Amino acid sequence: MRLAIYRATLGEAFGRKIVLWGWIASALLVGLFGLGLAFLYDRVRQDDSLTTLAQRVLVGGILTILGLYVGSFLSAFLAMMLAAGSVSTEIDSGVLQAVVVRPQPRWRWYLERWFGLVTMAVVYVVVMTLAILLVAKLVSGYEPGSLFGLLAILALQVTLLVTVGMLLSCRLSSVATGVVLFLYFGIAWMGGFIGWIGGLAEKPELTTIGTVVSLVAPSDALWKAASSYAIPLGMPMGSTGQADLPFLSTLAPSPWFLGWAGLLTLGLLALGIRAFSRRDL
Amino acid sequence: MSGAVLDADRLTKAYGRTIALRGVTLTVAPGEAVGLLGPNGAGKTTAVKILTGLVRPSSGTATLFGRPAGDPRARQRLGYLPELFRFPDWMTGEQVVAFHADLAGVSRTDRPARVAEVLEMVGLGARGRDRVGGYSKGMSQRLGLAQAIVGRPELLLLDEPTSALDPVGRRDVRELVSQLKADGVAVVLNSHLLTEVERVCDRVIVIDKGHVKFSGTLDELTGEGPRLHVTVGRLDDDLRPALAEFGRVAVTASGDVQITLGPPWDDVPDEAAEQVAAAVTRGPWGLRGLVVSRASLEDAFVAMVSGGDR
Numbered sequence: 001m002r003l004a005i006y007r008a009t010l011g012e013a014f015g016r017k018i019v020l021w022g023w024i025a026s027a028l029l030v031g032l033f034g035l036g037l038a039f040l041y042d043r044v045r046q047d048d049s050l051t052t053l054a055q056r057v058l059v060g061g062i063l064t065i066l067g068l069y070v071g072s073f074l075s076a077f078l079a080m081m082l083a084a085g086s087v088s089t090e091i092d093s094g095v096l097q098a099v100v101v102r103p104q105p106r107w108r109w110y111l112e113r114w115f116g117l118v119t120m121a122v123v124y125v126v127v128m129t130l131a132i133l134l135v136a137k138l139v140s141g142y143e144p145g146s147l148f149g150l151l152a153i154l155a156l157q158v159t160l161l162v163t164v165g166m167l168l169s170c171r172l173s174s175v176a177t178g179v180v181l182f183l184y185f186g187i188a189w190m191g192g193f194i195g196w197i198g199g200l201a202e203k204p205e206l207t208t209i210g211t212v213v214s215l216v217a218p219s220d221a222l223w224k225a226a227s228s229y230a231i232p233l234g235m236p237m238g239s240t241g242q243a244d245l246p247f248l249s250t251l252a253p254s255p256w257f258l259g260w261a262g263l264l265t266l267g268l269l270a271l272g273i274r275a276f277s278r279r280d281l
Numbered sequence: 282m283s284g285a286v287l288d289a290d291r292l293t294k295a296y297g298r299t300i301a302l303r304g305v306t307l308t309v310a311p312g313e314a315v316g317l318l319g320p321n322g323a324g325k326t327t328a329v330k331i332l333t334g335l336v337r338p339s340s341g342t343a344t345l346f347g348r349p350a351g352d353p354r355a356r357q358r359l360g361y362l363p364e365l366f367r368f369p370d371w372m373t374g375e376q377v378v379a380f381h382a383d384l385a386g387v388s389r390t391d392r393p394a395r396v397a398e399v400l401e402m403v404g405l406g407a408r409g410r411d412r413v414g415g416y417s418k419g420m421s422q423r424l425g426l427a428q429a430i431v432g433r434p435e436l437l438l439l440d441e442p443t444s445a446l447d448p449v450g451r452r453d454v455r456e457l458v459s460q461l462k463a464d465g466v467a468v469v470l471n472s473h474l475l476t477e478v479e480r481v482c483d484r485v486i487v488i489d490k491g492h493v494k495f496s497g498t499l500d501e502l503t504g505e506g507p508r509l510h511v512t513v514g515r516l517d518d519d520l521r522p523a524l525a526e527f528g529r530v531a532v533t534a535s536g537d538v539q540i541t542l543g544p545p546w547d548d549v550p551d552e553a554a555e556q557v558a559a560a561v562t563r564g565p566w567g568l569r570g571l572v573v574s575r576a577s578l579e580d581a582f583v584a585m586v587s588g589g590d591r
Contacts, residue, residue, distance in 0.1 A: 004383040008369070015371030097363040098428060101333045102384035103353045280336040 005099070005109050009116025019120075022078065026128055029074070033067045034135040041140045060140035062245070065230050067132045069247050072154055072223050075125035079158040080181045082117045083165020085174035091281055092173075106277045114166055114269060121158035126151050142232065149229035153253070157222040160265045161185065167272035170279060184217050192220035196246045218261045225253030286311050286358075286436045286467045287332060292341035294327050301327040303491040304341065309469055311435070314462045316478035317471040319488035320586050325471050326364050328488065329440050332469075333361050345436065357386065360434030362425045364441045364471070370414030374405055377413060378427050385432025399427045404453055418445035426454060430461065437461060440471045455481055479578045489586045503581045506547035508574050509557055511538040514567030523560055527553055 013019045037060075044059045087110075090096040100106055129151060136142035144150050164184060168177040195210015197203070214221035227248035287309040294302040302324045309315050319325045330336040331343050334351040348355035368377045378396045387395050400409045403423040408416070416424065422445045429437060439458070443451040451474070458481050462468055472478055478485060485502055487495040500506045509527070513520065520538060521530050528543035546553035550573045561568045 002383075004380060008380055012369060012371065015369070094363060094365040094367045095369060097335060098361060098366055098368075098381070098425070099384065101335065101356055101359065101361045102381070102432075103357040103359075103386060104384065105353050278337075281330070 003112055003115075005112035006116045006119075009113050010119065013120055022124065026074070026124075026131075029070070030128070030131045030135060033070070033132060034139065037063055037067065037136060038139045060136070060142055061232055064132070064136040064140070064142045065227055065248050067136065068129060068150075068227070068230055069223070071128040071132050072125065072157065072226070075121065075128055075154065075158050076161055076185060076219060078124055079117075079121040079161040080165055080178065080185065082120060083162045083169060084178040084181060085169065086113060086117055086162075086166050087169035087276060088172065088174050088177065089169075097281055100281060107273045110166070110273050110276045111269075114162065114272070117162045117166070118159050121162050122155045125154045125158050129154060144230045145233045146229040150226050153222055153226035153229065153258070156258070156261055156265065157219055157226070160222070160261060160268075161219060163265050163268045163272065167268050167275065170272055170275040185219055187213060188217035188220040191217065192224060193246055214257075215260060215264075218257070218264065221257065222261055223247075224249035225258065228252055284311065285309060287343075287345055287469065289328070289332060289343045290341055292328065292331055292343060293339045294324075294331060294336065295339045300491055302331070302338070305488065305491070305493050307486050307493065307496065309436070309467050311467055312462065312465045313484065314458070314468040314470065314482045316482035316485040317469060317488065318475070318478060318485055318582055323488045323586075324491040325488050326440060329364075329438055329469070329471055333359065333438060358432075358435040360429035360432060360437040362429040362437075362439045362442050366421075366425050368413045368421065368424060368428075370412065372413055373410050374400060374413060374416070374420075374424050374427075375409040377424060378409075378431050381428040382431045387432060395431060399431045402430070402457060403427045404450075419447060419450050422446055423450070423454075426457070434466060436467045436469070438469045438471075441473065442470070443472065443474055443477055451477065475578045475582060479575070485578075487582065487585055494585055499575070499578060500547065502585075503575060503578060506542050506575075507550040507553075509540040509542065509550070509554055510570070510572040510574060511540065511557060511561060511568070512570035513538065513561060514569055515565060517566070519564070520561075520566055523564060524557060527557055 040063055041060050087096075096109075100109055133142070133144060133147070161181070165177060165181050168180055172180065191210050191213025193210075194206050195214065198206025198208075198210055224247075228251055231248070231250060285308040287307070289305060289307045292302050292305040293300070305324070305328055307315075307328075317325050317328070327336060331338050332345065332350055334356060337351065343350040345355040346358055350356075372380070375396055378399060379392055382392045382395055383389075397406070397409070400406050403426050405420060405423050405427065408420065413421065413424065422442065426439075426442060429439065437458075442458075443454050446454060455477060458468055458470070462481070468481070470478060470482060479499060482499070484498055485495070486493060487502070495502055506528070510533075511524070516532065516536055516538070521532075524530050524538065524540055527540050527546050529541045531539050531541075533539050540553075540557065542550055542553050546556075554571055554573050558568055558571055561571075
């Protein structure tokens with residue numbers, strides 16, 4: 001047996017035309033982003049108030065990061081959709097019963113399924129990000145500070161969301177998993193926003209709340225960590241390290257935070273394997 | 282039981298306050314076909330799920346081929362058709378069976394031939410390349426059977442394998458199960474279709490309200506062995522002794538002769554029927570009709586699960 005469940009998970013995405021329609025919709029989105037960016041960047045270049053090249057690069061950069069933010073949001077959305085019914089639907093439909101009685105341990109099914117979903121989510125976020133960056137490069141000459149850092153952290157973000165979704169799907173129905181997962185994502189975003197307000201208003205208690213939320217639900221903090229790598233080298237984004245925008249960070253991410261997010265993902269994966277291995281089917 | 286392919290000892294399963302199984306003990310020997318009977322909610326499917334490792338018992342033990350049922354190695358020689366099953370509708374029948382063959386450990390080189398073989402065995406040879414989404418219920422059930430046998434199991438657990446089939450399909454499955462049994466495969470058949478159980482199984486286990494109410498042969502369940510109803514042209518006192526060697530002879534109110542076959546004829550009722558026909562035609566009585574029958578399993582089953590605390 002060579003990753004039969006992994007291959008079946010990927011095959012399902014192609015067989016159900018998820019990949020085809022996903023890419024068609026995404027290509028439309030990237031096309032729209034390109035049109036919008038080209039239009040806006042053209043306006044920026046003609047704007048007499050933006051006199052320096054640095055100012056024009058700054059505006060083009062912010063627009064590109066906004067595009068990446070939308071791409072990241074869609075990738076997170078896709079990861080959550082993929083994970084929401086990944087276990088419960090298979091159980092409820094009766095597909096799983098004939099599969100898990102085969103002579104392999106249950107953890108193997110779970111791990112291969114997880115790996116398949118993560119592959120899809122990571123490929124999507126990487127291709128989407130590269131497509132947006134390519135458009136930005138062609139329109140405004142934009143280049144991220146660290147392409148590898150940007151892609152790696154975005155990949156970790158969708159991996160985390162798939163992992164949380166699969167864990168929830170071991171115990172909850174598809175709809176309930178979807179609802180809880182969106183709340184988890186929303187809480188992370190809200191935590192990030194509160195932390196940003198705390199930074200602006202110099203309210204340490206708000207910053208602490210944002211930090212605690214980012215440790216429990218790090219998806220938004222991961223996006224911000226990724227965004228710091230998206231910023232072109234030498235791009236002026238403020239001297240305090242905290243830009244006046246709620247959706248990006250100019251601070252290089254703490255290795256401790258990234259390590260924690262990775263460990264949290266692995267821990268949740270282990271919990272999911274345990275929950276799946278012990279539940280009645 | 283020593284050498285049993287399946288051995289369950291005092292299985293109990295509780296779902297919260299609901300007790301689905303209460304100390305169920307059962308064994309299945311190699312090559313034996315056992316029918317699992319019981320009314321809805323009796324605990325049959327829970328028992329089967331414990332035996333396949335899908336459900337963990339609250340207490341008691343279940344082993345397959347001497348290993349705990351939850352151990353993947355115990356399932357290497359197991360084939361299973363779940364009661365509620367579905368296959369990915371985007372796959373073709375061939376892909377479904379090939380996927381299960383892969384999981385069951387059929388080698389890559391053997392797989393195409395084995396997939397084609399089992400699809401042919403279940404009557405889907407011509408439809409293997411169709412998408413499962415276009416299959417009828419009966420075809421899906423045949424596909425379920427194909428995936429259950431693709432790994433050449435030595436123990437086959439079939440949970441309602443003919444519920445969606447028409448009479449021809451039921452006969453096909455019956456013949457297939459009989460063939461597998463003849464090849465030495467042990468079969469556990471969980472079915473509400475008593476005639477299927479009657480025709481295929483050596484032994485039945487009746488579960489009701491989580492208890493094993495009966496375990497034994499069909500004859501033991503129905504109370505007596507197979508019977509021959511003989512209609513003759515002329516009935517006289519010499520006929521009874523001529524037929525007494527086959528079993529207990531009685532004359533019915535309608536003037537037919539009824540023979541409740543005794544040993545060794547009760548094990549070979551068809552052969553007994555031939556011998557009785559020969560004996561009657563040799564004499565002056567004139568054979569007008571001969572029917573082999575058995576006391577109704579349905580009657581015995583209904584009486585068993587309707588009695589007591591029901």
